[in-house]
Amino acid sequence: MHSFTYTANPGRILFGFGKLEALGEEIRAAGMTRVLLLSTPQQVDQVQALSDTLGDLSAGVFSDARMHTPAEVTEQALKYLKSVGADGIVSLGGGSTIGLGKALALRTNLGQIVIPTTYAGSEMTPILGETADGVKRTLRSEKVLPETVIYDVDLTMTLPAAMSGLSGMNAVAHAIEALYCREANPVTSLIAAEGVRALTEALPRIAKDPADRAARSDALYGAWLCGTCLGTVGMALHHKLCHALGGAFDLPHAATHTIVLPHALAYTAPAIPEVMARLRETLNTDDPARRLYEIGCEIGAPEGLKALEMPEEGIARVVDLSLENPYWNPRPLDREGLTLLLEDAFHGRPPSQH
Known part of the structure; x- marks a missing residue:
């Protein structure tokens, strides 16, 4: 240990x-x-x-x-x-x-x-x-x-299904980054994995039946756990990108997190093999980044940042903002990789590694 x-x-x-x-x-x-x-x-x-x-x-x-x-x-x-x-x-x-x-x-x-x-x-x-x-x-x-x-x-119980999915994926983003941020530790990682499991299982159920009381309870439980993670450790690339996007273009917070999360994870994946192995088990998939993208589709998330009316030429500005005052990230940030990441997120494409 x-x-x-x-x-x-x-x-x-x-x-x-x-x-x-x-x-x-x-x-x-x-x-x-x-x-x-x-x-x-x-x-x-x-x-x-x-x-x-x-x-x-x-x-x-x-x-x-x-x-x-x-x-x-x-x-x-x-x-x-x-x-x-x-x-x-x-x-x-x-x-x-x-x-x-x-x-x-x-x-x-x-x-x-x-x-x-x-x-x-x-x-x-x-x-x-x-x-x-x-x-x-x-x-x-x-x-x-x-x-x-x-x-x-x-x-x-009356939170619209679409909003439920987006705010839930926002919470999932907290826990995903808690697994690989600089302050990651075994206690927080246990909480993070359970939070990701609870929410990613509950959100598609809510999308199908917003009145599912068990799914609502599971989702709120997961949100509590995921929030606890963000409260005890730091942040990395995903949150830096979302903060830059939100501040520069006033994009809706939860939708931005939902769209960016799979791409930020795919970018960082080569540097965090142990975390990816844990996420494969937690999400019951061979490709965690792709599964997060699929969940976004299942809950009706907007198809890319362009659907949020972000201007495509804004990608370069977000890259600049991210590099000017970068958050620590397991994989160092580079302009070309961030640009390709944001282009995928902008067009609503599945995540790819660059």
């Missing part, structure tokens, strides 16, 4: 059906008296209803969370938070809402309770990605790690 370092992040987890009923109790247990509830515009009715049930525990609702956590939106939310005198943050939603909650926690040191309604997994990480002037930058800080996460499977 090689030497390693494993750091477990603190946090309280509630998992199961009907767990949202415990929110008021969790707010009081955390020492909060007036919480600001956050959501996207699409979930404002849901979060407003939750605010109504909390009564005096709710200081108000800010429902303008956006993808990639734009700095200007954070400033608007911060101003509102101060105006209502909130002493805690409750985020209901997916990565956009959770990102805003983290950005506020970074600036205020207030505690957070997160209620995920997708499978993105960012609720388990001390990582925040913020966008300003067309560039998305990430930071790692214990100040942005939520103190409590409530996983209520009931809240995911």
Whole structure:
């Protein structure tokens, strides 16, 4: 056994059906008296209803969370938070809402309770990605790690099948990179493999039957595990490419991750034979990168970055951004290989090794 370092992040987890009923109790247990509830515009009715049930525990609702956590939106939310005198943050939603909650926690040191309604997994990480002037930058800080996460499977039952698949594959990307990132360790690898297994088995079932309660529970369980991986180790090429794409072209976060993941894995595969052997077992396939691509097809993912309206000439810009400030990767980054990778991802072709 090689030497390693494993750091477990603190946090309280509630998992199961009907767990949202415990929110008021969790707010009081955390020492909060007036919480600001956050959501996207699409979930404002849901979060407003939750605010109504909390009564005096709710200081108000800010429902303008956006993808990639734009700095200007954070400033608007911060101003509102101060105006209502909130002493805690409750985020209901997916990565956009959770990102805003983290950005506020970074600036205020207030505690957070997160209620995920997708499978993105960012609720388990001390990582925040913020966008300003067309560039998305990430930071790692214990100040942005939520103190409590409530996983209520009931809240995911109405998540559209297409969105379920994309957010789930976003979570899978966290675990895939956790297997080969610089900080990889045996404990995280066990969690990662189980998270990949749970999600990749559940997502095609949800695509066929969105009301499958067992599949929904398995997917949320997998998302928790995959998020835990991202919260305890670092990132590599896949996340660098997705951050560059999202910041430069405002592409939808989960769809971008779903499209890029098979290609980033195929690029790195020659340098990680042991990881590929593990993924062959986990995914029950001879070609893990191709299987991830096939799952994308099964869940109805967009056919390439061009389907997200990314301009083809933007490929060169993303390559430049990736090389200017590269993340560590087992296979070193080279311009030609990254260009071919992104061309495959752009056109929606199956992954190939370059």
